[in-house]
Amino acid sequence: MTPFTTDRRNFLAGVGAVGAGALLSGCVTQTSSNSPTSQSSSGPVTLQSNLSSPQAKTALETLIAAYNKKGGSRAQLNTVASETFRTQLPTYLTSANPPDAYTWYPGSVAEAYAKQGLLLDLSDLWQGPDLSRYSAAMRDLCTSPSTGKKDFVPTDYYWWGFFYRKSNFAKWGVQEPTTWNEFLALCQTLKTKNVAPIGIGAGSGTAWVASAWFDYLNIRVNGATYHRELLAGKHSFNDPQVHKVFDYWGQALPFFDPNGTALAFQDATTSLLEGRTAMMLIGTFFADAAPKDALGDLDFFRFPVIDPKVPMAEEAPADGFFASSRTAHAAGVKDLLAYFATAEAQELYIKNSSGTVLPTHPDAKDNGTPLVVKGRKLIASAAQVTQFFNRDSSDALQPTADTALVHFLSKPKEVNSILTTWQRDAQQIWSK
Template sequence: MGPTPFTTPSLSRRNLLLGGAGAASALFLSGCIGGSPAPSTETSSAAGDINAPLTLQSDLSDELPKKAMESLVAGYSAHKLTMNTVATEQFRAQLSSYLTSQNPPDVITWLAGSVARDYAAKGLLLDVSDMWTGDGACAKFSPALKALSSGDDGKQIFVPTSYYWWSIFYRKSAFEEWGVKAPTTWDDFMAMNDTLKTKGISPLTCGTGSTAWMASGWFDYLDLRINGAQFHRELLAGKHSFDSAEVRKVMDTYATLIPYFDPKGRSYSWQEAATPLINKKAGMYLIGAFMTSAFPKGDLDDVDFFPVPTIDPSIPSAEEAPTDGYFASAKTKNPAGTKDLLAYLAAPAQQQAYIEGAGSSNLPTSPDVDTTKFSPLVQKGIKLLQDTKEITQFFNRDSSDALQTTADTALTRFLDHPDDVATILKTWQAAAQKIWNS
């Protein structure tokens, strides 16, 4: 998981996903594949100085991820390699200076999304398009991942190595007890909400108290289902207004869900919001797969999910899948060596070795990772992401941390005062415009 401003007093999504959550590790991970790809043999002048040493700048400073990265670096021998590990918030603050310095790191850990595209637009990132064609290291990755890893000019500037999915999670045994099944259409979903409510069950749990960013999950998905991934990305880039007819339609649909939310959810953190789901007091939870860490280990086999149902069949499928990986500096003195290192890090063996060593609940992006021993839930998540037409990230990853703050304010106010939506959207747009203009 990449750096995130979303924190609770005791636990961040970053620490959860990369910090060895025992239950998640038990659910998601098994066996490590060894080996490494053959080094690049490129020797043309375009390769630069193929003897120049390489530097990897990493923000993976938590204990287990750091050790996992150190292990990967120790296994790389094609070029001399030094890794510098910097605490996440310091790394975030210094990221621009890394890339604009006269002697930048060759490879940098970071996130897919708007930040990478912005740096690429400024000419700061290495074009790695050749890694996505022929027998390149990323050639077998899904088209959705390729689109996610592309700059505004269509060139690939990112190498994704892990991701995780968002969906609506539930307990299989609870659905059986209540006589309901996972819906496949939006109408079926809303009808099931009515059914659960009549049984005295809160259909939807949510944790929008100390983790207000959770309110963006439903906003993102409703926008994806109603307006599509392209509109959603453009909206978060400032090309559309939050005070528009398209967004108003999203909010009108969002308002229909509010009566089905657990009324205590506005005071819960995302972790606390998992408790009524675990205890069968709530039916469903739209959240990332990291939610499984909140479940007792013995109940993990009872967890299942379904994607947010289609609302407009003409809109291509899209799923939220926050994606981590690497980009490289356009100023690297050794482009061939840099790409060789990226290929090594993206290889199936290294992907699985890192995920296991880091205790991460992320999924590998390579389809060649042996997932046969992964749980049925994880295999289902992998298939969901491989089959979707589009992959988006999460609100802050597709925009910025600053814009996330405007969403937190607007959406939590909306949950409390849905009838005030017109004023809320105008205020949201004004706050967002200040950020886009800054």
């Protein structure tokens, strides 16, 4: 699928409301089982959700309960640990009795499943009173290039940045950097204060977090267009341009938390909140696991400028839902997803979560905090918007990045062989 490319005005015109990432179903039922729930045509719609962090899970449960109170179709929520969900999603979709609907991502990652005929056609929903008002950019993002059908309902989007605690920066007497050299100087200052400057959390099943560093360095050094083309197989991971990305990353490596490849991102988040690390490149979803009393102390700055001649792109992934083409509850699934597309549902989700997502519905209101206002302005100022490594490529390509990037973090001097191997592994995916 053509990666999501748009200018900031088209993006903001049509991004507005997904907020819930994964709304499930009816009698809010929780299960720890990793296997899909058997379906019958008379049962409730099952929603398989990866929203397992406390606030996001509670917000989705609230949303499903509200949907079930409306009468008519009912939904049942199955919450699965995020990393388990990611690895099991292909199995869910290809099983004989798959869950009906899923929290996941639009764009290239959804296209990989659409090409296999695994996703339910939702085109008729996009003619409805809510989705018909979403932007052209959002409609394009949710349309399969191979089938021409719309197979996704977006509900929210969010941003990535270097997050930190304002009270800690004030205590350490440091300020937000804007350029790469200022960023490295900040890291050096923090290191002298006996704090690990940069947390990452690329261990214990969350190696994908490291892809944010690759994404941002690549779009800062080579630009968003080159980045998308690289992930589509039009360039090699062994190109000189990619080597340059790792040259810059190597400059920052001395400032990473030495435990960063042993911790899951949730544990790295705890280190950030407790002041053991100073800052972390992460998406706003991390705040769903943060104590409510810490949210007002959080702030962020954009990934620093490296080359002023390269337009400033930002990562702003959209979240939402797609459904199995094998569902026995097509009408119920569409009714549930139509509800998720409303301003009412998106505002309810935001109210009951950490509130750090931006709704996709043009009429839905965000929570209006200074952090959210700043995040919205960041995306509005972006020259281009990217999603995330697997979203701009495929779920199948993500493990190649996980292997390569974690290897680099532990053995940066082996970068030449790492990139050669990465290209070989990626080519095997692209050639399928």
